[in-house]
Amino acid sequence: MPTPAAPPDPPGHQPSTGLRADAERNRESILAAARRLYATEGLGVSMASVAREAGVGKATLSRRFAxxxxxxxxxxxxxxxxxxxxxxxxxxxxxxxxxxxxxxxxxxxxxxxxxxxxxxxxxxxxxxxxxxxxxxxxxxxxxxxxxxxxxxxxxxxxxxxxxxxxxxxxxxxxxxxxxxxxxxxxxxxxxxxxxxxxxxxxxxxxxxxxxxxxxxxxxxxxxxxxxxxx
CATH class of the missing domain: 1.10.357 (Tetracycline Repressor; domain 2)
Structure with missing residues (x-):
């Protein structure tokens, strides 16, 4: 008896490895942005400014760094x-x-x-x-x-x-x-x-x-x- 085919992935689905890669890219972008801003402006830079510099949303920043x-x-x-x-x-x-x-x-x-x-x-x-x-x-x-x-x-x-x-x-x-x-x-x-x-x-x-x-x-x-x- 043939094995039933797996159901198709829903639209927009990404494999877990893809999600992990995206998360790591976001983390590295946030760290690079924070290094740039902190190095030139000091620690008074806001978290919102770091998120903008990194090109991510504030929610993404909060997930990586609470x-x-x-x-x-x-x-x-x-x-x-x-x-x-x-x-x-x-x-x-x-x-x-x-x-x-x-x-x-x-x-x-x-x-x-x-x-x-x-x-x-x-x-x-x-x-x-x-x-x-x-x-x-x-x-x-x-x-x-x-x-x-x-x-x-x-x-x-x-x-x-x-x-x-x-x-x-x-x-x-x-x-x-x-x-x-x-x-x-x-x-x-x-x-x-x-x-x-x-x-x-x-x-x-x-x-x-x-x-x-x-x-x-x-x-x-x-x-x-x-x-x-x-």
Whole structure:
């Protein structure tokens, strides 16, 4: 007896593999759009703006990333990995003071490369466990790095881990204010701060050139006429 033929697929039917492929394409489009917007505008970008940039509906965005924290975690997980690895590299330096200064410069450079990441390092996201675990790992390593640098006599005894948070907040502000017109200004800030952290007589990294009056003036004008948020 012949086997009955399977009923035809309804109009518009897609195989499950096709649905999975579409879902993955949507996810990658959302992540790429969020990376672009966060990198140039910071974390103040709305979820609706991300959906528009990705070319998907808000419902599609919500299915892939139910919360802002979930999207931020997915976008910045690799950068937080790099943040934690930077501490590991600094601890491996046989010269703790050199490891300390190199770590400060590396982390501030990460901020300068991505405004969204500059924001991530100055905020906390209790619901984003993966991000916060990496932040804790980096913090614990930095505490050890501080102790080693102080033991050499090169890092001031009154330096605390909170001083790094203050620096990252200040650096994020400088990057946001001058990134378009004087993008290397953050290097000058970091150089001055490293000098303030050094104990008397310690060799310090060279100070970067100051921005020109013209570029700072342009940055000040831009601050007075901010671009509208997406």
């Amino acid at each position: 919360t802002r924290e979930a999207l931020i975690t997915a976008v910045f997980s690799d950068r937080m990995d790099g943040y934690a690895m930077a501490v590991t590299g600094a601890l491996a330096d046989p010269d703790p003071w050199h490891g300390f200064t190199g770590y400060i410069q590396a982390v501030c450079a990460m901020q300068a490369a991505d405004r969204g990441f500059a924001d991530v390092l100055t905020m906390t996201f209790p619901a984003a466990k993966a991000l916060e675990d990496r932040r804790t790992e980096a913090y614990d390593g930095f505490v050890e790095l501080i102790a080693r640098a102080k033991a050499t006599g090169h890092l001031r005894e009154d330096f605390t881990p909170e001083d790094l948070v203050i620096l990252l907040m200040a650096n994020a502000g400088v990057i946001a204010a001058t990134g378009d017109d004087a993008p290397d200004t953050w290097r000058r800030l970091v150089g001055h701060m490293l000098r303030s952290y050094a104990a008397p007589g310690t060799a310090i990294p060279p100070l970067a050139h100051a921005p020109t009056p013209t570029t700072l003036y342009r940055a000040m004008i831009r601050l007075g006429h901010p671009r509208p948020r997406s």
